[in-house]
Amino acid sequence: MVTRLLNSFAQIRNTKVASAVRNTLTLLFPIMLLGSFADVIKFAFLTKTGYMAQMFGITSWLPYSRELGWVMEVIFHCTIDMIALYAAYGIAYFTAKEYKKDGGSAGAIGLLSFLIISYQPTEDGLPNFSRFFMSQGMLIALIIGYLCGRLWVSFDNSKIQQRYKIIIPVLIVLLVSAILNLAGLFVVKLEIPTYVASFVTEHSPFNSLVYVLGMGFLTDLLSWMAVGGPFSNNPTFNDAPSMANMNAALKAGSSWNVPYKFTDTTLFHSFANFGGSGVMIALIIAILIFSKKNRNRNVAKWSIFPAVFNSHYSMMLGIPVLFNPVFLVPFLITPLFNMIVAAIFILLHWMPVAAYPVPSGAPGPLIAFIGTNGNWITLALGAILLVLDVLIYMPFVKLSDRISQKAGDINEN
Amino acid sequence: MKINHWFWTILGIALSVTLIFVSLNWSHQNTTELAKIHNSKLSPVIMIPGSSASVNRFDTLVDKLNKNNKHPHSLIKIRVTTDDKLHISGRLRRGDNEPVIVVGFENNHDGYDNIKKQAKWFNTAFKFLTRQYNFNNFKAIGHSNGGLIYTAFLENYYSEYSEQVKIKQLMTIGSPYNFNEKSVRHKTQMLSDFIDDRDKIPSSLSVYSVAGTETYNSDGLVPLGSVMAGKYIYQGQVKHFTSISVSGSDAQHSDLPQNDQIIDLINRYILDPKQRPQQRQGAISLDGQ
Numbered sequence: 120m121v122t123r124l125l126n127s128f129a130q131i132r133n134t135k136v137a138s139a140v141r142n143t144l145t146l147l148f149p150i151m152l153l154g155s156f157a158d159v160i161k162f163a164f165l166t167k168t169g170y171m172a173q174m175f176g177i178t179s180w181l182p183y184s185r186e187l188g189w190v191m192e193v194i195f196h197c198t199i200d201m202i203a204l205y206a207a208y209g210i211a212y213f214t215a216k217e218y219k220k221d222g223g224s225a226g227a228i229g230l231l232s233f234l235i236i237s238y239q240p241t242e243d244g245l246p247n248f249s250r251f252f253m254s255q256g257m258l259i260a261l262i263i264g265y266l267c268g269r270l271w272v273s274f275d276n277s278k279i280q281q282r283y284k285i286i287i288p289v290l291i292v293l294l295v296s297a298i299l300n301l302a303g304l305f306v307v308k309l310e311i312p313t314y315v316a317s318f319v320t321e322h323s324p325f326n327s328l329v330y331v332l333g334m335g336f337l338t339d340l341l342s343w344m345a346v347g348g349p350f351s352n353n354p355t356f357n358d359a360p361s362m363a364n365m366n367a368a369l370k371a372g373s374s375w376n377v378p379y380k381f382t383d384t385t386l387f388h389s390f391a392n393f394g395g396s397g398v399m400i401a402l403i404i405a406i407l408i409f410s411k412k413n414r415n416r417n418v419a420k421w422s423i424f425p426a427v428f429n430s431h432y433s434m435m436l437g438i439p440v441l442f443n444p445v446f447l448v449p450f451l452i453t454p455l456f457n458m459i460v461a462a463i464f465i466l467l468h469w470m471p472v473a474a475y476p477v478p479s480g481a482p483g484p485l486i487a488f489i490g491t492n493g494n495w496i497t498l499a500l501g502a503i504l505l506v507l508d509v510l511i512y513m514p515f516v517k518l519s520d521r522i523s524q525k526a527g528d529i530n531e532n
Numbered sequence: 533m534k535i536n537h538w539f540w541t542i543l544g545i546a547l548s549v550t551l552i553f554v555s556l557n558w559s560h561q562n563t564t565e566l567a568k569i570h571n572s573k574l575s576p577v578i579m580i581p582g583s584s585a586s587v588n589r590f591d592t593l594v595d596k597l598n599k600n601n602k603h604p605h606s607l608i609k610i611r612v613t614t615d616d617k618l619h620i621s622g623r624l625r626r627g628d629n630e631p632v633i634v635v636g637f638e639n640n641h642d643g644y645d646n647i648k649k650q651a652k653w654f655n656t657a658f659k660f661l662t663r664q665y666n667f668n669n670f671k672a673i674g675h676s677n678g679g680l681i682y683t684a685f686l687e688n689y690y691s692e693y694s695e696q697v698k699i700k701q702l703m704t705i706g707s708p709y710n711f712n713e714k715s716v717r718h719k720t721q722m723l724s725d726f727i728d729d730r731d732k733i734p735s736s737l738s739v740y741s742v743a744g745t746e747t748y749n750s751d752g753l754v755p756l757g758s759v760m761a762g763k764y765i766y767q768g769q770v771k772h773f774t775s776i777s778v779s780g781s782d783a784q785h786s787d788l789p790q791n792d793q794i795i796d797l798i799n800r801y802i803l804d805p806k807q808r809p810q811q812r813q814g815a816i817s818l819d820g821q
Contacts, residue, residue, distance in 0.1 A: 173562075174554045359624040359665060362574050366666035369567050370696075378666070475563050485555050492563045493556040 125518075128444065129526040135217040139268070140261065142216075143209035144439045148418070150205055152433040154198025155425035161191035163428045163480030170428065170481040199432055201253050203260035206345075207233035210261050214268025224285070225271040228292055229264035235296035236263065236303060249303060257345035257441075267292055328381040332458055335387040339454050342396040345441050360384075364474040374474035374491055380465050389473040389490055389497075390461040391454035393483030393505060395431020398453040400483060401508035402434060402446070405516045408509070412520050428480045438519075445519045453508045460504060461487075470496045574667040575700070575804060577605070578633045580654065581789075582676025582706075583646075587611050587621075587636035589675065592790040594632050597798065606631040610661075612653040613638040618660055630804055633661060644722045647677060651684035658685070662697055669698040671802050675789050676754070679707025679741075680722070683765060686737075687729040694734055701802050703740040705788045708754040710761040726765045733765070738772040740801055742794055744783040753785035774801075 131137055163169040164177055165188035172178050181187075211229025212222040236259075237252035252259060267288075274288045318330055360379035368374035379385075394400030403426055406419040418437030425433055440446045464470045473490025481489060484501035491497045581589035587609035598604035608622040608631055624631050635657045637650050661667075674682040682702060690699070710716060710723045719727075743759040744751035751759075756777070766773045782791040 174551075174558055358626045359574075363664070363666040365566075366574075366668065369563075370666075372567070378663075475559065475566070481555070482551065485551065488552070489555050489559045493559050498552065 125522055125525050128522045131444070132522070132526045135214075136265065139210055139213040139217050139265065140442060141439070142213040143206060143261070143264075144436045144441060146209045146213075147202060147205055148433065148436045148439075150198050151202060151436045152421055152425075154195060154202070155422075155430040155432045157191040157194035158199055158430050158432075159425050159428040159480065161188055161195055165191060166479075168478055170478040173478040199254065201248075202432075203237070203253055203257045204230060204233060206257050207260040207264040207267075210264035211268040211271070214265050215271055218272045220272050220275050225268045226264075228271055228289060229267040231289070232263050232267050232292045232296045233260050235293065236299045238300060252303065255346060259346070261345070263296075324379075324381060327379070328386075328462055331381050331383055331386050332455065332462075334383065335391055335458055336451060336455055338387070339391075339396050339451050342435075343441065343447055343450055345435075358382075358384075361474075364472065365476065368474040374471040375468070377472050377474050380472050381462060384490070385465070385472045385474070386458045386461055387454070389487035390457040390501065390504060392429060392486075393501070393508075394426035395429050395434070396454070397431070397440065397446075397450035398457065398483075398505070398508045399431040399434050399440075400426050401453060401505055402438075402440070402449070402512050402516070404505075404509045405512035406438075409513050409516045410520055412523060415516075415519075427482050429483055443519075445515055445522060449512045449515045453511050456511070457504045457508065461500065464496075464500060470494060470500065473497070573629045574631075574665055575629060575669050575671065576631050576633050576661070576665065576667055577671045577673060577802060578635060578658070578661070579673045580650075580675070580678030580681050581634065581636050581640075582674075582678050583640055583642040585636070585640060585675070587634045589636070590632065590634050590789055593795065593798075596790065596792070596795050597632075597803075603628065608633045610635045610657045611638065612636070612657050616653065616656050618657055624665070642677065644720070647680050647684055647722065650677075650681045651688060654681055654685050655689040658689075658693070662693065668696055669700050671700050672702040673705065673798065673802060674702070674707060675705045676707060676785065679704025679762075680709065683707075683709070683726055683733075686734070687726065687732045690734065691732060699734060699737055701738045701740065703742060703798065703802050704762065705742045705794060706744050706751055706754050706759060706785050707741065707762065708758040709765060710758040712755065712758065713761075714749065714755040714757040716757065716761050716764065723761060723764070730765050730769045733769050735770060737770040738801075739766045739770050739774070740797065741766070741773070741775045742788070742797065743775065743777040744785055744788045744791070745777050745779045746784050751783060751785040751788070 132141075164171045165181075165184050166172055167178050178184050178188075208226040208230040212226035215225035216222045233252070234248075237249045237256070239247045239249050241247045249256075270288050270291065274284055277284075279287070318327065322330070360382045361384050364374070364377040364379055364382070364385070367377045391398065394403065399422075403419045403422055406415050410416055410419075415438055418434065422431075422433045422437060425431075435441050438446070440450060465472055471491045471494050473487045475490050475492050477486050477489045484498065484505060487501055488494065488498040579590050579593075581587070591607070594605060594607050604625070606622065606625040606628045608620065608624065610633065611619040612635065613619065635654055637653050639646060639649065672682050674680070679702075682704065686699070686702075709726065710718075711720050713720060716723070739762075741759060741762045743754075743756055745756060746752040749756045760775060763773060763775065776797065778788075778791060778793045780793070782788070788794055
C-alpha cells in the first residue's frame with residue numbers, strides 16, 4: 120500500500136506539468152526568500168507599528184532607518200507583491216522547455232497575458248495592477264502561464280506559415296486576456312474579510328466557532344494552492360469584533376470576558392498561524408530535526424528568520440509546500456488542531472482571549488501572549504501546541520524524504 | 533558538529549526568553565497606556581432623519597461624503613418599529629473607524645408627543661449600538677425633527693451613558709426648536725421643556741445649528757426664528773454653540789442634507805480629521821490615535 124502510494128507520488132512528480140511547476144518554484148525561491156527578508160525587515164523592524172520597532176524602538180535610534188525602510192519596501196513590492204508575474208513567466212518558459220521549444224518567447228507571452236489580465240486602468244494612466252492577481256493570484260498565474268506555454272508549443276508544431284506562427288498565438292492571448300480582465304473586475308469587488316467579520320458579530324458563539332474553523336481551513340487550503348484566502352496574514356484589529364473585544368477588555372481591565380470569543384484574531388492568528396499558514400515554523404523544526412535531505416534542510420535554515428515573523432513564503436516555494444500533496448494533510452490538520460484546542464481552553468475558561476492590540480509581525484506564539492496582556496497559560500499552550508505540531512509534521516517529513524529518494528532526485532542533493 | 537547544535541539551540545532559547553520578557557513588558561505598558569486614553573478608535577456618526585423621512589434619508593449625503601474617499605464610511609441603517617424592535621441593514625466595513633449609522637422610526641410623524649416617543653425609540657437603538665460596537669465616543673447629526681429628537685434624548689436619556697460614551701459634536705440641520713413659531717415670544721411646550729431641562733445637556737459638547745434660508749426668514753418650511761431658538765437651549769450650557777445659516781442652491785428645508793455647503797461643514801466640524809492610509813494589511817497604529 121505505502122509503496123504503491125510512494126510510487127504514484129513519484130510518478131506525479133515526474134510528469135511534465137509537475138516538473139515545469141517544480142522548476143518554476145525553484146526559479147521563484149531566491150526571489151521569494153530575499154523578498155521575505157525585505158518584508159520582515161521593513162514591516163517588523165523599520166515600520167513604527169511593527170513588532171521589533173515597537174519592542175526596541177528601532178526607528179528612533181537607527182540612523183537612516185527611513186531610507187533603509189524605503190529600500191526594503193521597494194524590494195518587497197517588486198518581489199513578494201508581484202510574485203505572480205515571475206510565476207507566469209517561469210511556468211510558460213519551463214512548459215515550452217519540457218516540450219523542447221523556445222522558452223523565452225513562451226515566457227514573454229505568459230508574462231504578457233498575465234499583465235493584461237491584472238492591469239487596472241487608472242485616470243492618470245499610470246500602471247496599476249489588481250492586488251488580487253498580483254500578490255495572491257499565483258495559482259491563476261501558473262494556470263495562465265501553463266496555457267500560454269502549451270499554446271505556443273502547439274502553434275510551433277502546427278503547419279501554418281512561418282510568419283503567422285508568431286503573430287496568431289500572441290493575438291489570441293491578447294484578446295482572451297483582455298476579456299478575462301473584464302471578468303476579473305467582478306471578482307475583485309467582493310469584500311470577503313468584511314463578510315467574515317460581520318458574520319462573527321451577527322451569529323451565536325457556536326456558529327461563529329464553526330465558521331472561524333471553516334474559514335481558517337479554507338484560508339490554509341487556498342494558500343496551499345497559492346491563492347489568498349478569507350483571512351489576512353496578520354491580525355488587523357480593526358474589524359468590528361476585534362474592536363468590540365478590545366474596548367470590552369480595556370473597560371473590564373482584563374480580557375476574560377469579551378463579547379466575541381471566537382474570531383479570526385482570537386483563534387486563527389493567535390494559535391494557527393505560527394510562522395505563517397499551516398504552522399510553518401513547526402515544519403521548519405520538523406525538517407531540521409528529522410529530514411536528511413540537505414536541500415530541504417538548507418531551505419529550512421534560510422526560512423527561520425522570515426518565519427519567526429510569520430512570513431512563510433520562502434518555505435512554501437523552497438520545500439516546496441505549494442501544490443505538494445505530501446504536505447497538504449499536515450498543512451491543513453495542524454492549524455485546525457491548534458484552533459480546536461485553543462477554543463476548548465477558551466470555552467472552559469482556562470485562558471483569556473487575545474483582545475489587546477499586537478504589533479504586526481509579532482512572532483506567532485507571542486501573538487496570543489501579547490494579546491492577552493501577558494497571560495502565561497496562553498504562552499505555555501502555544502509552546503505545547505508547537506511541539507505537538509512538530510510531531511504531526513514528523514511522519515510527513517520522513518515520507519517526503521522517501522519520495523524524493525524514490526523519484527531519484529540525483530540533482531537535488 | 534554536536535557542539536554547534538547546542539550552541540544554536542541555546543542561542544535560540546536565550547533569544548526567545550528575551551523576546552518573551554520584552555513583549556511582556558511592552559504589552560503591560562501599552563495596555564496601561566490604552567486604558568488611560570481609553571479612546572475607542574471606533575467613533576461613529578449617528579444620524580436621525582426628520583419627520584416623514586425614512587432611514588434612507590441620508591443616502592445622498594453619505595454618497596457625497598464618500599466621493600473620492602479612499603476609506604469610505606460604511607452606512608448602517610436601523611429602523612425602529614413601534615413595538616421597540618430594531619431592523620438593521622448594512623454592515624461595518626473592515627478598517628472603517630467612522631461608520632455612519634442612521635436611526636429612523638416606523639412612526640416618523642411630527643408633533644411633540646411623537647418626538648418624545650421617538651427619543652425613547654432612539655434610546656433603544658442607541659443602547660443596542662453601544663453594546664454591539666462598544667464605542668466610547670460618537671458624533672451626532674439630526675436633520676429637522678431629528679435635531680429635536682437628539683435634544684430630547686440628551687436631556688432625558690443620555691445621563692445613563694455619559695460615563696462611558698461621550699458625545700463629541702452635535703449638528704442640527706434646520707431643526708425647528710420652536711416648531712412653526714417665528715418668534716420666541718410664543719414659546720411652544722416643547723421649547724419650554726427643553727429650556728427647563730437644559731442643564732442635563734453635557735457641558736463638553738460642541739453644537740452646530742445650521743439653518744437653511746430660502747427667503748430672509750425661512751427655509752421654505754421652517755421659520756429662521758424657530759431654528760435660532762436653539763440658542764436658548766444650548767448657548768451657555770455647552771462648550772461651543774455655533775449657528776450657521778446657508779443660502780443658495782439646495783437651501784430649501786428638505787434639500788439641506790444634500791447641500792454642498794453643509795456637507796463641507798460636516799467634513800470640517802463633525803468628522804474626525806483624515807487619517808493617513810495604512811501601509812500594510814495588519815499594520816496597526818499604536819501611537820494613541
